[in-house]
Amino acid sequence: xxxxxxxxxxxxxxxxxxxxxxxxxxxxxxxxxxxxxxxxxxxxxxxxxxxxxxxxxxxxxxxxxxxxxxxxxxxxxxxxxxxxxxxxxxxxxxxxxxxxxxxxxxxxxxxxxxxxxxxxxxxxxxxxxxxxxxxxxxxxxxxxxxxxxxxxxxxxxxxxxxxxxxxxxxxxxxxxxxxxxxxxxxxxxxxxxxxxxxxxxxxxxxxxxxxxxxxxxxxxxxxxxxxxxxxxxxxxxxxxxxxxxxxxxxxxxxxxxxxxxxxxxxxxxxxxxxxxxxxxxxxxxxxxxxxxxxxxxxxxxxxxxxxxxxxxxxxxxxxxxxxxxxxxxxxxxxxxxxxxxxxxxxxxxxxxxxxxxxxxxxxxxxxx
Amino acid sequence: xxxxxxxxxxxxxxxxxxxxxxxxxxxxxxxxxxxxxxxxxxxxxxxxxxxxxxxxxxxxxxxxxxxxxxxxxxxxxxxxxxxxxxxxxxxxxxxxxxxxxxxxxxxxxxxxxxxxxxxxxxxxxxxxxxxxxxxxxxxxxxxxxxxxxxxxxxxxxxxxxxxxxxxxxxxxxxxxxxxxxxxxxxxxxxxxxxxxxxxxxxxxxxxxxxxxxxxxxxxxxxxxxxxxxxxxxxxxxxxxxxxxxxxxxxxxxxxxxxxxxxxxxxxxxxxxxxxxxxxxxxxxxxxxxxxxxxxxxxxxxxxxxxxxxxxxxxxxxxxxxxxxxxxxxxxxxxxxxxxxxxxxxxxxxxxxxxxxxxxxxxxxxxxxxxxx
Amino acid sequence: xxxxxxxxxxxxxxxxxxxxxxxxxxxxxxxxxxxxxxxxxxxxxxxxxxxxxxxxxxxxxxxxxxxxxxxxxxxxxxxxxxxxxxxxxxxxxxxxxxxxxxxxxxxxxxxxxxxxxxxxxxxxxxxxxxxxxxxxxxxxxxxxxxxxxxxxxxxxxxxxxxxxxxxxxxxxxxxxxxxxxxxxxxxxxxxxxxxxxxxxxxxxxxxxxxxxxxxxxxxxxxxxxxxxxxxxxxxxxxxxxxxxxx
Numbered sequence: 001x002x003x004x005x006x007x008x009x010x011x012x013x014x015x016x017x018x019x020x021x022x023x024x025x026x027x028x029x030x031x032x033x034x035x036x037x038x039x040x041x042x043x044x045x046x047x048x049x050x051x052x053x054x055x056x057x058x059x060x061x062x063x064x065x066x067x068x069x070x071x072x073x074x075x076x077x078x079x080x081x082x083x084x085x086x087x088x089x090x091x092x093x094x095x096x097x098x099x100x101x102x103x104x105x106x107x108x109x110x111x112x113x114x115x116x117x118x119x120x121x122x123x124x125x126x127x128x129x130x131x132x133x134x135x136x137x138x139x140x141x142x143x144x145x146x147x148x149x150x151x152x153x154x155x156x157x158x159x160x161x162x163x164x165x166x167x168x169x170x171x172x173x174x175x176x177x178x179x180x181x182x183x184x185x186x187x188x189x190x191x192x193x194x195x196x197x198x199x200x201x202x203x204x205x206x207x208x209x210x211x212x213x214x215x216x217x218x219x220x221x222x223x224x225x226x227x228x229x230x231x232x233x234x235x236x237x238x239x240x241x242x243x244x245x246x247x248x249x250x251x252x253x254x255x256x257x258x259x260x261x262x263x264x265x266x267x268x269x270x271x272x273x274x275x276x277x278x279x280x281x282x283x284x285x286x287x288x289x290x291x292x293x294x295x296x297x298x299x300x301x302x303x304x305x306x307x308x309x310x311x312x313x314x315x316x317x318x319x320x321x322x323x324x325x326x327x328x329x330x331x332x333x334x335x336x337x338x339x340x341x342x343x344x345x346x347x348x349x350x351x352x353x354x355x356x357x358x359x360x361x362x363x364x365x366x367x368x
Numbered sequence: 369x370x371x372x373x374x375x376x377x378x379x380x381x382x383x384x385x386x387x388x389x390x391x392x393x394x395x396x397x398x399x400x401x402x403x404x405x406x407x408x409x410x411x412x413x414x415x416x417x418x419x420x421x422x423x424x425x426x427x428x429x430x431x432x433x434x435x436x437x438x439x440x441x442x443x444x445x446x447x448x449x450x451x452x453x454x455x456x457x458x459x460x461x462x463x464x465x466x467x468x469x470x471x472x473x474x475x476x477x478x479x480x481x482x483x484x485x486x487x488x489x490x491x492x493x494x495x496x497x498x499x500x501x502x503x504x505x506x507x508x509x510x511x512x513x514x515x516x517x518x519x520x521x522x523x524x525x526x527x528x529x530x531x532x533x534x535x536x537x538x539x540x541x542x543x544x545x546x547x548x549x550x551x552x553x554x555x556x557x558x559x560x561x562x563x564x565x566x567x568x569x570x571x572x573x574x575x576x577x578x579x580x581x582x583x584x585x586x587x588x589x590x591x592x593x594x595x596x597x598x599x600x601x602x603x604x605x606x607x608x609x610x611x612x613x614x615x616x617x618x619x620x621x622x623x624x625x626x627x628x629x630x631x632x633x634x635x636x637x638x639x640x641x642x643x644x645x646x647x648x649x650x651x652x653x654x655x656x657x658x659x660x661x662x663x664x665x666x667x668x669x670x671x672x673x674x675x676x677x678x679x680x681x682x683x684x685x686x687x688x689x690x691x692x693x694x695x696x697x698x699x700x701x702x703x704x705x706x707x708x709x710x711x712x713x714x715x716x717x718x719x720x721x722x723x724x725x726x727x728x729x730x731x732x733x734x735x736x737x738x739x740x
Numbered sequence: 741x742x743x744x745x746x747x748x749x750x751x752x753x754x755x756x757x758x759x760x761x762x763x764x765x766x767x768x769x770x771x772x773x774x775x776x777x778x779x780x781x782x783x784x785x786x787x788x789x790x791x792x793x794x795x796x797x798x799x800x801x802x803x804x805x806x807x808x809x810x811x812x813x814x815x816x817x818x819x820x821x822x823x824x825x826x827x828x829x830x831x832x833x834x835x836x837x838x839x840x841x842x843x844x845x846x847x848x849x850x851x852x853x854x855x856x857x858x859x860x861x862x863x864x865x866x867x868x869x870x871x872x873x874x875x876x877x878x879x880x881x882x883x884x885x886x887x888x889x890x891x892x893x894x895x896x897x898x899x900x901x902x903x904x905x906x907x908x909x910x911x912x913x914x915x916x917x918x919x920x921x922x923x924x925x926x927x928x929x930x931x932x933x934x935x936x937x938x939x940x941x942x943x944x945x946x947x948x949x950x951x952x953x954x955x956x957x958x959x960x961x962x963x964x965x966x967x968x969x970x971x972x973x974x975x976x977x978x979x980x981x982x983x984x985x986x
Binding site: 018020021024025027028031032035036038039040041042043044045046047048063087089090091092095108112113114115116117118119120121122123124125126127128129130132133135136139142143154155156157158159160161162163164165166167168169170172173185189193194197277278279280281282284285286288289290292293294296297298301302303304306307308309312316326329330333334336340 | 386388389392393396397400403404406407408409410411412413414416457458459460476477480481482483484485486487488489490491492493494495496497498500501503504507510511514515518529530531532533534535536537538539540542543544546547552555556559560563567571651652653654655656658659660662663666667669670671675676677679680681682685688699702703706707708709710713
């Protein structure tokens with residue numbers, strides 16, 4: 001046991017000596033949580049639009065005023081004709097154009113019907129869709145005002161409650177996601193690189209000829225990173241709670257326990273990568289280029305998993321970050337207890353065990 | 369010039385000799401480009417809804433039928449009380465709960481007004497907003513149908529209607545792949561370019577070979593060029609592979625000029641590779657280089673407009689993206705591929721990226737010291 | 741009159757408070773084999789890096805092949821060869837590829853590179869290994885190859901930093917044959933070593949202790965001066981007083 005602590009001490013010395021890496025290790029999650037927590041949002045607001053008002057009558061002006069005060073739109077200088085619209089679209093300056101026909105008000109009053117043309121830049125289908133919806137809502141609102149004199153029979157109204165996040169902010173969704181992403185990448189990268197480095201420089205041989213069980217070598221390497229990651233987790237949580245004003249509605253202890261489990265999962269994945277690769281460069285490329293985008297996409301905080309093709313939905317199950325994201329969201333935002341997340345916990349344990357078994361098997365083969 | 373030829377020969381030999389890296393560079397981006405766009409779909413559908421029907425009337429049954437047949441919602445377990453249904457939200461089995469109060473049908477007829485209750489899991493704000501809007505729409509339609517049935521024709525005067533005729537330019541079918549593929553390709557290219565260059569010089573430092581180079585009379589800018597060109601060529605190969613995948617798998621053919629696209633990519637790559645080189649001149653170990661590159665790239669990529677629209681970011685974040693080369697790249701890729709934008713449309717972005725290229729590379733040359 | 745190719749005057753390098761090399765003054769003549777001795781940590785590598793133009797001195801003067809170590813480092817580099825303590829050819833290139841690469845970097849013509857690489861392979865007996873990756877060669881061969889590459893461009897001076905560390909006696913003997921051949925061609929050799937038998941092979945040697953040069957003369961004269969029967973004794977006598985070292 002004493003030997004083990006000597007080993008752990010050596011590993012800590014390695015980690016603590018490299019100040020540049022250390023700075024990045026702690027600075028990176030904080031900066032990323034802060035930036036993403038504040039900046040990432042799927043909301044569509046203040047979109048730039050142009051209006052071609054060929055009518056210039058009371059009805060068109062009334063609608064334009066309504067659009068102008070809406071937080072969703074920002075009216076750019078009005079343009080005279082459609083060709084200019086195309087140019088603005090191509091330069092990426094506007095997202096939508098609204099065209100009022102001549103005699104808009106007259107049509108509305110005399111024929112009881114008038115049409116507004118809405119052109120969206122549909123390169124981003126989400127924005128295009130949302131903007132059309134917002135604009136329709138404004139027009140519907142205008143219409144309701146027109147008709148308000150006539151009371152309607154059989155009114156069904158709705159009362160909607162936005163649970164957990166009444167302000168519909170981005171942070172409650174993105175912060176748990178970014179937490180999963182950052183912890184995962186940092187942990188996997190650190191372990192994978194530190195072990196492969198010892199292989200590359202040949203010091204691994206020295207460790208392996210020592211009268212020390214290989215499993216102990218691995219444990220000693222993992223321990224400092226586990227502790228480092230826990231410190232990181234604390235910092236991330238402090239930033240989330242005090243700067244981003246996110247709640248921790250559930251049990252803090254449970255959150256830490258689950259995070260520790262997730263960190264161990266990531267360390268195991270790093271271990272597996274390091275066992276399978278021979279050079280630092282390959283290990284890094286796998287843990288970054290191979291993992292960054294898939295983790296972002298399959299953990300579910302960017303794109304709803306239930307929308308994906310069946311094959312990819314199945315695939316997303318092997319991404320540990322997906323389960324951790326659900327767990328963090330549940331504990332922090334929903335404030336539920338272990339009974340609601342035992343399934344996710346169980347899956348993470350399963351993934352960890354499988355990763356560990358594969359890597360230890362491979363590690364032994366290498367020795368023989 | 370002759371020196372550069374020798375440097376290039378050496379770099380290319382080393383690249384082609386390391387089959388593991390080469391495979392990663394070529395296979396990983398292609399695979400990701402094939403698979404990831406399938407997963408990237410913001411379209412909100414298959415929203416799980418749980419209905420608490422306290423009325424069990426003809427109307428409530430009709431309403432529930434309307435909700436399920438809309439295509440947006442998927443009915444999960446029906447519950448008898450709101451609290452039971454709320455448990456479904458807690459465990460992520462339902463995204464939305466619709467509660468129909470007891471006596472809904474009777475009172476609607478008698479009192480002309482009736483309220484429905486909706487609770488939405490709003491952790492994902494966008495999904496909640498859209499889901500709520502869809503449900504409201506369905507209820508409004510249900511209401512209008514009801515009125516038509518109930519009201520004697522002619523009792524109501526025709527009301528003026530403003531119609532909206534939406535046209536979706538550049539992507540009339542609102543196909544998400546067309547939007548994501550150019551962006552994902554841009555991100556993959558950025559990662560390859562900057563990681564590889566960042567690691568390359570640092571590796572020479574770690575192994576010690578840089579010492580042998582530093583003691584030769586080689587010119588600094590020759591050395592940097594010798595590192596830049598091979599990875600530039602490699603990245604262009606990856607880009608071309610990406611275009612082929614986009615065409616073969618997703619049927620995407622750039623609407624604009626391919627020549628213009630390659631011209632822009634060339635300058636963009638110079639900027640990205642320059643960033644990688646710059647990072648490597650500040651680091652002593654590959655590990656450091658990797659973490660620093662990771663730090664910047666992650667911020668660049670997440671804030672580059674691939675996943676979330678830049679326009680929605682707060683003011684300070686928007687100003688920050690002016691310093692983010694990736695945002696220009698994603699923007700221009702989408703403009704050329706989807707809108708067919710020409711040189712005049714992208715010259716602002718081109719200028720900015722050119723500036724990045726000049727700054728990063730000169731800085732890297734300046735900071736690479738043969739003598740300490 | 742002997743031609744001086746290395747001349748230093750009170751050359752000093754400080755890292756913060758630590759004086760790695762303290763006012764060393766020496767002259768090395770053309771064609772000479774100059775042994776630069778000292779215990780570990782005495783400051784040999786630091787001094788050598790300054791002479792090669794890899795590191796700028798803190799104070800003092802030095803000229804290498806007539807060029808100033810402060811302002812003309814790039815000129816110095818044209819006229820010297822360097823073999824560092826750590827093996828630093830490209831392990832993932834073949835023997836021939838390494839030779840060609842460094843030849844090209846030093847600006848040799850293609851014809852020169854061809855004839856020189858053939859001569860080099862012959863001299864080292866590496867003809868059959870020309871297409872072998874350097875990484876898979878035994879250490880002794882790597883060292884010899886490294887040296888040959890360092891003098892490929894016929895430099896005026898070649899700096900060797902512990903070139904024979906970890907190599908068997910037979911290979912060391914062969915390595916010194918290479919050194920003598922180079923010296924015969926008029927190349928000045930500036931070499932550090934821990935082996936005292938190798939010190940005997942040098943024309944003159946200096947011994948550094950704690951950043952200073954404590955003795956400088958031919959091996960024979962030094963033995964006389966310290967009344968010693970071997971260089972081992974001379975070295976021990978001097979190095980015993982050292983405060984630094986590992």
